[in-house]
Structure formats: C-alpha cells, structure tokens
Amino acid sequence: MVVGGSGDYARKEEKGSPLGKKRLKQSHLAFFFRFTATNMESTPPRCHLLLLRFIHCSPSIAKLLSLDISSSPSRIRISFLMNELEHPRKIMEYQTFFLVLSCLFPLAIFAYIISSRRNSRLPPGPKGFPVIGNLLEFGDKPHQSLAILSKRYGPLMSLKLGSNTTIVISSPDITKEFFNTHDVAFLNRSPPKAIQIGDYHKYSIVWMEAGDQWRKLRRMTKEYMFSVQQLDASELLRREKVQELVKHVNRCCIEEKALNVGACAFTTSLNILSNFMFSIDLAEYGPKSTQQFQDLVLQAMQAGAKPGLPDLFPILHSLDPLELIWSENVYGKKMLAIFDNIINDRLRTRSDGVSTKSNDVLDLLLDQHSSFTQNDMRHLFLTLFMAGTDTTSSTLEWAMSELIRNPEKMKKARLEVDKLMQNNNNRSIQESDISQLTYLQAVIKETMRLHPPAPFLIPRQAIHDVAIHGFIVPKNAQILCNVWAMGRDPNIWSDPEMFMPERFLEVKIDYKGQNFELIPFGAGRRMCPGLNLANRMLHIILASLIHKFDWKVVGNTRPEDIDMGEKYGITLQKAEPLMVIPIKL
Numbered sequence: 001m002v003v004g005g006s007g008d009y010a011r012k013e014e015k016g017s018p019l020g021k022k023r024l025k026q027s028h029l030a031f032f033f034r035f036t037a038t039n040m041e042s043t044p045p046r047c048h049l050l051l052l053r054f055i056h057c058s059p060s061i062a063k064l065l066s067l068d069i070s071s072s073p074s075r076i077r078i079s080f081l082m083n084e085l086e087h088p089r090k091i092m093e094y095q096t097f098f099l100v101l102s103c104l105f106p107l108a109i110f111a112y113i114i115s116s117r118r119n120s121r122l123p124p125g126p127k128g129f130p131v132i133g134n135l136l137e138f139g140d141k142p143h144q145s146l147a148i149l150s151k152r153y154g155p156l157m158s159l160k161l162g163s164n165t166t167i168v169i170s171s172p173d174i175t176k177e178f179f180n181t182h183d184v185a186f187l188n189r190s191p192p193k194a195i196q197i198g199d200y201h202k203y204s205i206v207w208m209e210a211g212d213q214w215r216k217l218r219r220m221t222k223e224y225m226f227s228v229q230q231l232d233a234s235e236l237l238r239r240e241k242v243q244e245l246v247k248h249v250n251r252c253c254i255e256e257k258a259l260n261v262g263a264c265a266f267t268t269s270l271n272i273l274s275n276f277m278f279s280i281d282l283a284e285y286g287p288k289s290t291q292q293f294q295d296l297v298l299q300a301m302q303a304g305a306k307p308g309l310p311d312l313f314p315i316l317h318s319l320d321p322l323e324l325i326w327s328e329n330v331y332g333k334k335m336l337a338i339f340d341n342i343i344n345d346r347l348r349t350r351s352d353g354v355s356t357k358s359n360d361v362l363d364l365l366l367d368q369h370s371s372f373t374q375n376d377m378r379h380l381f382l383t384l385f386m387a388g389t390d391t392t393s394s395t396l397e398w399a400m401s402e403l404i405r406n407p408e409k410m411k412k413a414r415l416e417v418d419k420l421m422q423n424n425n426n427r428s429i430q431e432s433d434i435s436q437l438t439y440l441q442a443v444i445k446e447t448m449r450l451h452p453p454a455p456f457l458i459p460r461q462a463i464h465d466v467a468i469h470g471f472i473v474p475k476n477a478q479i480l481c482n483v484w485a486m487g488r489d490p491n492i493w494s495d496p497e498m499f500m501p502e503r504f505l506e507v508k509i510d511y512k513g514q515n516f517e518l519i520p521f522g523a524g525r526r527m528c529p530g531l532n533l534a535n536r537m538l539h540i541i542l543a544s545l546i547h548k549f550d551w552k553v554v555g556n557t558r559p560e561d562i563d564m565g566e567k568y569g570i571t572l573q574k575a576e577p578l579m580v581i582p583i584k585l
C-alpha cells in the first residue's frame with residue numbers, strides 16, 4: 001500500500017482497508033485506486049488502468065491533480081503528493097466522487113474517439129487553440145485572412161470558431177455543390193445571438209428556418225413585391241427619388257461643398273424603399289440631426305450583426321447571467337414601433353372609407369387579408385430596410401471610387417450614358433435604358449466582383465451531415481462562402497486586382513445566381529429576392545451621378561491615390577468614406 005506518498009496500482013497483493021487508517025497520508029487519487037482495487041479484490045479494472053495511462057501521458061493533467069508521475073516499463077507507478085484525509089466522511093465523499101469519475105472516464109474517452117473520428121472527416125484546415133479554436137485567425141478582416149488560409153488548405157476548408165464548426169468555401173465548383181447540388185441541406189441560417197434574443201429569427205425572412213412561413217414570404221416577395229410588373233409600376237417613384245438626389249448634388253455643386261457619396265446613396269436607397277413600401281420619405285439629405293431614421297437603421301444592423309460569446313460557444317446560450325450583459329436590439333424595436341404606427345394609420349384611413357390606394361407594398365399586403373398578420377408585415381419591412389439599404393449604397397460608393405480613380409473608365413461610362421440621352425432629347429434616365437447601357441452594366445459587375453457588399457454572403461447552416469468531395473460537412477456547421485476571395489482569384493480572373501469592366505463585355509457572366517464565379521447576391525433558393533430592385537437602383541443612381549457631374553477629390557489627393565482600404569462590418573465598407581466635390585458638366 002501507499003506509504004509516504006508512493007502508490008503502485010499494479011501491486012495486487014497489497015490489500016487492506018484504508019478507512020481505518022485515518023492518519024495515513026495519501027493523495028485522493030491514491031485512495032481511489034486503492035479503495036477500488038481492495039474492494040474488488042481482483043486485478044484493477046481496465047478503465048482505471050486506462051485512466052492511469054492517460055494521466056501518465058498528460059503531464060498537464062497530472063499537474064492539475066497535484067500528481068507527480070514517474071514510470072517503469074512494466075507497470076505504472078505514481079508518486080503521490082501528500083494530502084491529508086482526516087475524516088472518514090470526507091473519505092466517503094472521495095469514494096463516491098472517484099467512483100463516478102471512473103464511470104465517466106470511459107464515456108469521455110468514447111466521446112473523444114467519436115469526435116476525433118468525425119473531425120478526421122472534416123475538410124482540412126488550420127489547427128486551432130483549445131477553447132477558442134481558430135478565432136484569432138479571423139482577424140479584423142476575416143474575408144482576407146480566410147482567403148489567405150484557403151490558398152494553403154484549399155477551397156473547402158474547416159475551422160473552429162469557439163466550439164462551432166465553420167466551413168469556408170472559396171471556389172465556384174465547390175460553391176455549386178453547396179448551393180445547387182445540395183441546396184436543400186444548406187437552406188437554413190445560423191442567426192447570431194443578438195437576433196435570437198429579440199426573436200427576430202422567428203419572423204425575419206433573412207433568419208427564419210426554411211419552413212412554411214419562409215416559403216410564404218419568399219413567394220410574396222418573388223411573385224408580388226419584386227416581380228417585373230410591380231417594379232415597372234413603381235418606376236416613377238424611383239425616378240423621382242433619383243431626381244431629388246441630383247438636386248441635392250446640384251446644391252453641393254453651387255456651394256462647392258464636399259459630398260459623402262456613401263451617405264447620400266444611403267439616403268436615396270432608403271427613401272426609394274420607404275416610398276416603395278408605404279409611399280412616404282423616411283430620410284433626408286440635411287444635417288445629421290435630421291437623419292434619425294437613417295441612424296436607427298444603421299444602429300439596428302450593427303446591433304444585430306455583433307457577434308458575441310454565445311455565438312462562439314452555443315453552450316453559453318442557456319446561461320442566464322449572459323442575458324444580463326446582452327443588450328437587446330432596442331433599435332430594431334424602435335423601428336418596429338415606427339412601422340406599427342404607419343400600418344395602424346393606413347388601417348384607420350382604410351376603415352374610414354377614404355380612398356388611399358397607393359399601390360405600395362403595404363396596400364399589397366393588406367389586400368392579402370388574413371394571410372399576413374401585422375407582426376409579419378412589420379418584420380418584413382424591418383428586414384427589407386436592413387437588407388436593401390446599406391448593400392446598395394456601399395456598392396454605389398465603391399463604384400464611384402473606382403470610376404473616379406480610373407478616369408478613362410469614367411469617361412467611357414459617361415460617354416455611353418450621354419450618347420443614349422442625346423438620342424432621347426436629353427430626358428432623364430429611365431430604368432428601361434439600362435439594357436442599352438452595356439458598359440455601365442459591366443462597371444456594376446466589376447464593382448461587385450472586387451467589392452461584394454456581403455463578402456461571405458449571409459452565412460448558411462447545414463441541416464444535416466453532408467458528404468462533399470470525400471469530406472463531411474457536419475450538421476449545424478456554419479457555411480461561409482467567401483465570394484470576396486473568388487472575385488480576386490487569379491485562377492478565375494486575369495489581373496484580378498485591376499478594375500477592368502471590359503472583361504464583362506467579352507464574356508457572358510451575370511450575377512443572377514447561374515455563374516458561380518460571380519454571386520454577390522448568393523445563389524439557389526435562398527438567394528437575394530431584392531436583386532431586381534437593387535439592379536435597377538444601382539444602374540439609375542450611378543448613371544445619374546456620372547451623367548451630369550464630374551467629381552473632384554477633396555484636399556490634394558490625386559484621384560489614383562484614393563484610399564481603397566476596406567472596413568469589415570455589416571457590409572464591406574470603404575474604410576475612408578469617399579468625399580468628393582461635384583462639378584456641373
């Protein structure tokens with residue numbers, strides 16, 4: 001038996017109950033082994049031997065348990081550090097504790113073997129740290145860090161974000177497998193914790209599970225809201241909003257005032273959407289103090305997109321104290337309250353018998369009678385504002401930046417618009433003109449290739465285990481599709497870092513979800529339903545900005561020196577906003 005702190009498990013001949021030897025100095029673990037062996041009066045069970053071997057091979061665990069390990073070739077010898085066991089009751093507690101532990105240990109080993117077998121079938125990827133996984137490798141520009149990692153590990157790569165498995169895809173072929181061949185298995189999303197706390201994932205078309213409600217909303221957006229007929233019917237209001245933008249730019253021109261292109265484009269997109277939905281302006285070009293609704297949209301998006309501890313470690317979802325440090329998305333709630341007021345006003349005027357047929361989305365939804373509840377409607381509005389404003393305005397800001405720093409491309413694009421307008425008695429630009437503006441279309445495609453607003457699309461989630469290219473994408477894994485990396489892949493594009501809209505004049509590549517090398521709007525059944533609206537907005541706003549004005553960069557910066565640095569956020573923004581002074585042509 002262990003005397004003076006030395007215990008040898010393999011010595012079966014040593015027997016004797018430790019319970020009576022109160023003053024015997026031995027470690028808790030020594031006691032456990034001794035006790036079990038004594039009571040079983042036989043060779044030690046295999047699980048204990050396994051446990052010993054495990055401890056023996058893991059100095060850090062031995063240290064944690066205050067054990068000093070030494071070995072001999074024939075048996076496992078453990079030198080125990082001294083611990084007092086002074087009371088029989090304490091001894092009993094240890095007995096129970098270690099007995100439970102001895103039962104759990106084989107289970108833990110089994111789980112470990114299963115999980116390492118599973119992990120061995122995951123796509124390749126960098127080894128992560130314990131607990132945090134590959135968190136540090138994401139950096140502040142994860143689209144760039146993961147593009148570099150993919151060059152090493154391949155276009156189908158796996159990482160750990162905390163305890164979450166994340167699969168990163170970055171080639172058109174693999175993307176096609178996910179969003180075409182196995183589309184149904186990746187229809188769900190993994191909503192961030194901030195979204196779940198406000199229950200937005202239950203009502204928002206972006207985050208909800210791909211069930212009946214999601215299908216109903218998708219049908220609604222496709223067949224009614226963003227159908228060609230509905231978009232044609234609402235064209236005039238978009239033209240009006242673009243003319244308001246042109247007027248604002250004119251004012252800046254006269255005052256020789258610098259203009260924040262991204263902010264102006266945001267106001268325009270927001271008013272286009274608010275008029276499309278309920279025939280009112282919700283944004284202004286004026287000073288910051290008048291831009292309350294704009295701020296609310298941005299803040300709500302930031303709060304919703306903020307990743308937190310529970311996103312990295314889902315096990316923490318169930319811990320109550322975390323809810324306390326998690327501020328609910330109050331901005332989202334404020335927006336919902338605004339939509340409630342708008343809906344109630346419309347309901348009131350409709351019930352008063354006043355003819356208010358605006359043919360906007362609100363009318364359309366109310367005409368569906370019971371099929372859409374007020375809660376469905378207000379959440380749909382919230383989602384559309386969040387999904388449709390920043391994405392559109394940041395694309396316009398990047399497009400303008402690229403054109404200003406590439407004057408010969410700007411000249412080409414402007415010439416095309418000017419020519420078309422001259423042939424049409426210099427009327428204002430209309431959406432029906434877009435099909436004839438092929439160079440402008442190429443400019444938008446090239447901008448989306450280099451600067452996709454959603455560099456990872458909106459992350460999907462695996463509904464069940466899926467075998468792809470000999471690997472397993474496990475159930476619940478988050479799927480990031482790095483469209484930013486694909487846009488700059490030299491195996492797909494020649495001179496990928498150059499802004500060359502001409503490349504799209506030569507090949508028939510579109511961003512409507514069929515050409516997997518260019519999918520800024522996603523692909524498959526969950527791709528962006530607002531594509532057609534975004535497409536119209538982007539072309540008429542950009543055409544109007546370059547048709548009537550030339551642009552001078554503020555300060556002494558030369559156009560070619562415009563800072564093109566990126567800021568990763570809800571969308572991929574320019575780190576430095578584009579500030580330019582318009583000059584009337």
Ligand code: HEM
Nearest residue numbers: 205206387388391392457458521522523526527528530534
């Ligand atoms: C430049 C503009 C835009 C870009 C680049 C863009 C991009 C995207 C992307 C990448 C997705 C995820 C697709 C996927 O998972 O495969 C998405 C989803 C979505 N977008 Fe857009 N979007 C834009 C404009 C708009 C507009 C104007 C609206 C509506 C007003 C809109 C509404 C939505 C909605 C509702 C979803 C969620 C669809 C679902 O989960 O079923 N987007 N968008």
